[in-house]
Amino acid sequence: MEQDAQYISAPDGSSRETGSRVSTQDVLLTSFVGFWLVLAISPLSRADWLLENLLVFVAVPVLFATRKHMRFTTTSYVCLFSFFVFHSIGAHYTYAMVPYDRWWEWATGSTISGLFGWERNHYDRLVHFLYGALMLPPSAELLQRYAPARAGWRWAMPVLFITSHSAIYETIEWIAALIAAPDLGSAYLGTQGDEWDAQQGMGLAIVGAISSTILMCQKRFIQRHAS
Numbered sequence: 001m002e003q004d005a006q007y008i009s010a011p012d013g014s015s016r017e018t019g020s021r022v023s024t025q026d027v028l029l030t031s032f033v034g035f036w037l038v039l040a041i042s043p044l045s046r047a048d049w050l051l052e053n054l055l056v057f058v059a060v061p062v063l064f065a066t067r068k069h070m071r072f073t074t075t076s077y078v079c080l081f082s083f084f085v086f087h088s089i090g091a092h093y094t095y096a097m098v099p100y101d102r103w104w105e106w107a108t109g110s111t112i113s114g115l116f117g118w119e120r121n122h123y124d125r126l127v128h129f130l131y132g133a134l135m136l137p138p139s140a141e142l143l144q145r146y147a148p149a150r151a152g153w154r155w156a157m158p159v160l161f162i163t164s165h166s167a168i169y170e171t172i173e174w175i176a177a178l179i180a181a182p183d184l185g186s187a188y189l190g191t192q193g194d195e196w197d198a199q200q201g202m203g204l205a206i207v208g209a210i211s212s213t214i215l216m217c218q219k220r221f222i223q224r225h226a227s
Helices: 024-039 046-052 054-065 074-093 100-108 112-116 123-146 153-179 197-226
Strands: 006-009 015-018
Touching (some): 054 074
């Protein structure tokens, strides 16, 4: 006889499902693998694709291997899935060459760059913001489970966690470009001639993390006053 799905509360008051035969996690993982395999076919630059997917090669197997002992809420799994989808698109085209202008022009007849007067491809900036916004919920859950904080630190620590990760990732990216593929240069780093690209990327990740924290606090506030 099947057991009913059980739910465990998360930092923002949401729940995670355990005990169900086909979980949301399994559906999202299967969907991502299928999407990733399609984008693995004929990427714009195979060398850049391999470097960009180092994150996927490490993170996805770790999440899968620890799925029974370190389960997140459905919200966090959707956030993780969404971020990796956006990242995979950037890896396929290289971040500086994602043709979002062409897609937008096909749908509306105009380009996003034309509307805002942009001279560079801003897909990398979008993903930096999404890194902060989408990685904040699972980070908050992870910290609450293994390094719980009190009062305001409960909300501040996940933002600081994302900030440090963003800085570490930019450093690793730079070292990887120097050691593994120095010939790729800006194609992998995606600087597009902007010497402050790394700092702007980290800044956007922080803005994304703070935005997500505000939404989580708001949701918690509403739930408390509704009960």
